[in-house]
Amino acid sequence: MEAPADAWNLYAGHRARFTDLLLRSATGGSLCLLGAGHCNDVDLDKLAAQYSAIHLVDMDRAALLAAVSRQEPAVRALLHVHAPLDLSGFEHRLKRWKRVAPTELEIASASSAAIASLAGLPGPFDLVASACVLTQMSFSARDALGDAHRMLGPLRIALVKTHLATLIGLTARGGTALLVSDLTSSSSFPLDDVGPEQNLFDVMGDIVEKQAFYHAANPNVIDEIVQADPVLQSMAGDSELLEPWLWRGAVDRTYFVYALRFRRRA
Secondary structure, eight states: OOOHHHHHHHTHHHHHHHHHHHHHHOSSSEEEEETOTTOTTSOHHHHHTTOSEEEEEOSOHHHHHHHHHTSOHHHHTTEEEEOSOOSSSOGGGHHHHHHSOOOHHHHHHHHHHHHHHHTTSSOOEEEEEEESOHHHHHHHHHHHHOTTOTTHHHHHHHHHHHHHHHHHHTEEEEEEEEEEEEEEETTTSOGGGOOTTSOHHHHHHHHHHTTOSOGGGOHHHHHHHHHHOHHHHHHTOSOEEOOOEEEEOGGGOEEEEEEEEEEOOO
């Protein structure tokens, strides 16, 4: 595991892009970060200068508390830690589900319980952002169940639905929800061959066409889920794809990151 200073430096490029996106997405008010973790991918000092309250949500309470402790007192006063909170609703069920495959009804029930639990956060918030946590939850499910588990596919779909409902549901009317996600890495697609002159929207199209994406991050599936869900449609409608970016990160890989912006209907 990288030392904290090394991890902070490692995330520099991604942190600059993500923080800038958060600063441009709302003019103030409250910010909620889902999957904030060690907070190496956001500059809390810069965010605190714009937002009146910053809520950090994650499973790992120790990571959040360590991140808060690194801040100056004026910044710490604006930070609110909510942990441990399972954003998927599945984490404590995965060992049992590996032994006995869940039914679709059980998965749907777990999703509903997670959404209801997370709705208890002190929102709604002017800006809610998912900090590349969707794929991490998907990896956790795969690692626990195994690639051959017959309910892994339905579980991934339910995970995306749960996360979208949480993300948009926590957003204030007229506010903004951002789904920021890593789409793939250089271990699955030749990102290191992408030149500075290339259009990253075109590169994203190639990744999707070649199915070289992380399963939970497939933007086409995300769009289909939103279009098919009347509740999500009533809350936010269509999403807007924002400018993607590349960054060199963990395990010496290059990552492709994109963001979908939803406007909560007023």
